[in-house]
Amino acid sequence: MKKFLKTVAVAAALTTIVAGCSKASGGNEANSDLTVVNLYSTVTNEADKITLQNVVKKFEKENPDIDIKENYPADGYEGMLRVKMAANDMPDLFDTHGWAIHRYGEYVEDLKDMDWVKDLDPALEQILKDESGKVYAYPLNQAKDGLTYNATLLEEYGIEPPTTFDEFVTALETIKKKGKGEVTPLWFAGSDKSAFGQYFDQFSTPLLITGEQNYQKELLDGTFDWSNYTFLAEKLKEMHEKKLLNEDILTAQNHQMVDLMAQNKIGFIVGGGMLGPSVEEVNPEVKLGVIPMPVIEDGDEPSWIGGERHTLAVWKDSKVKDEAKKFLEFISQPEMVKEIAEGTSLPSGLTNTESKNYYSEYYEKYADVKVEPYFDRVYLPSGMWDPMGATGQELLSGTMTPEEVSKKMEVEYKRLLEQKK
Template sequence: MNRSKWLMLCVAMLVLLSACGGGANEGKGSTDEPTASPKSSSGKEVRITVSTNVIGEQAKVLEQITDDFMRDNPLIQVDFSAPGKEYENTMKVKMASNDMPDVFATHGWAKARYGEFLLDLSGESWASNVNAAIKPLVSDESGKLYVLPMDQDKAGPVFNVTVLEKYGVEVPATYEEFLAACETIKAKSNGEVMPIHMGGADSWPIGQYFDFFATPLLISSSSQSYGDQLLDGSFDWTNFEALPQMFKDLQAKGFLNKDVLTAKYSDSAKAFAEGKAAFGIYSPSFIEEAQKINPELKAGLMPIPSVVEGDTPTFAGGEKTTWGIWKDSKNIEAAKKYVEYFAKPENVALVAKSNQLPPGLDGAEMDAGQLTEYYEQYKDIRVLAFFDREYIPNGMWDVMCKNGQDLLADGIDAKGYTANMKQEYERLRAAN
């Protein structure tokens, strides 16, 4: 090979190597590249399981945020599950076998039911933003934070604003005022407007009354509080008897719909929407249901009236939409990244808006529709845990509901209701 041919070959090789080198470096730092994502030490894809009790439109919000997370973190794949009414039974089986999802919803039971399975999240970057009202309900004295609360339940009776204005009724702050309001509405409407509409055929609306009013009767007053006794098993159940009697008196006074034992939740929503009912002993989501029938409905939320003299109104509250992490997960770092993504202010705001509830983290915008003004108005009202979650054993919700039906049907009286509660309380405490 002569000298000139040799030089031409060397130049060609240099050009080729330069092109290859340029291709290897080309595009570095490009904004089109995927966002860096958490991965295993080997750099392989991580797959986590996520399960929630949430259903319907609210579940779609969670799933959309999950899709956004996977887009931004392509090395973490999420198996998202929302099994609906089967969720609780499924989780009981998983607890028994110690085989939990990596991330899961606690549906009001973070401490009492799932506490031993949950990782402490108090060290996470978002933990200091947990709202002061919800923090005691999702953490303990040692400082352990059990879950990310994306929103916070603040429940009390709801009322038809137009009905109360029409009959000159103020929002009641005490139970005596509540009864007086019912009497005024019944009398001035000549019975055309039912003071309280309840779908007793579904049973759970009856339980809601007991869950709401057990707290002002037995817990919230400093002069008449039996919380410690209910927790340690020393409670004198004769102190409970006033509650079923209060409920029975609503029926006797004509403050409940006459078809209370055959009416359903949907019937309550219809009556409320049409201005034929003043109060609903339901959570705020009831308003949304009624507005599907009457989009022009003006409705409000009120704290639970106090029962004991000298006490003040309260809200029943606690967890609503949450994520906790299984402490024995094989993918804790990926699970933390997933939960952290939901803790972004914009994502917390989306979840809270879907439930028309205040956000669980400070810094997230609140958009609860018509209810926003009421959450602002009552922002300083005490929020106490739902009675059935805090003070009686798991399994007693059905006892409250079914005995309430029997009470309205005259199958038992207030003493009988109380005796049945005491019996099941003692049985379930022993079993648990």
């Protein structure tokens, strides 16, 4: 997660982050009868944060002897957890943000014997469960990322949601023409390199994985020819030159996104699945939709890009493992699963309840569409997210060519693979 979720509504989240625990008072710490369980989460979106806090309050009310200390470090999360891993001093409960097995695997308690495991959504098994049956984390919700679009605007302009990359570009060109300069066809908060990382990561799946000509083997064994990646940089540059992207792309910030979409000034966003409820609060007349990723190769089928969104793993050396697991048991109850899913506007990670959220009609419409895991989490070594996003910024600033983008990715890919040996 380090994904788009990590970048949406950052300004709003930063105003609420507290250096230590999120509780307003530290009085509980003086009560020796309380068992303190430290919880670290990658949540930044304010609505998601409130949802998690409300669930914690309900748990603490039922279990007055346990104090869940929440921490929301935002962009500092990953660096903080790396330090804690090095010191073998992990939080009792922590978000694995897409790296449950490959990064945090040796630090987590096996949860396979917990009751909720029987209800784990099969779509998450390859991400949270290994061949031996070990279960690495509890899924608070799951991601189904694709393209978020202004459904009100597309209906007004007579544009059908695209299913292919060519249709996508055509839709952008139509928005540019009919919007008469007032609407940005495809908007990026490009001051944050993660916005470009999201573009490259999500479109890498239809380009390199799901088509008849796929490169799964080569990506996994280190022999991938990175010239096959150049297409994405070429298309991004081409869209920029055709003025299909926002003019302020390299300075635009995430906090602008909601207001611009609510003003009907944005057509599409890559990812952005959580945007709908925030836009609705500002302008209920604007409706958003989501679609799976358009295909690039003829004969391919659209796919969602996803897996875990937010999770909670239990540190295997925690001194309060029983209390941490008790919290997981509490939130795995159907009513809690439903509350979290609806509060975060995402599908639940368990199958023991039905929930409705802002995008439910779209998830139901595309229920048969396969969910592919995030490209970088499966096919790239840890650390590739940063150059993936940074090369997008350099490309559009004119300091890199599309070919140089691929070369840079190749260099970083090989360097990081070598580090793993």
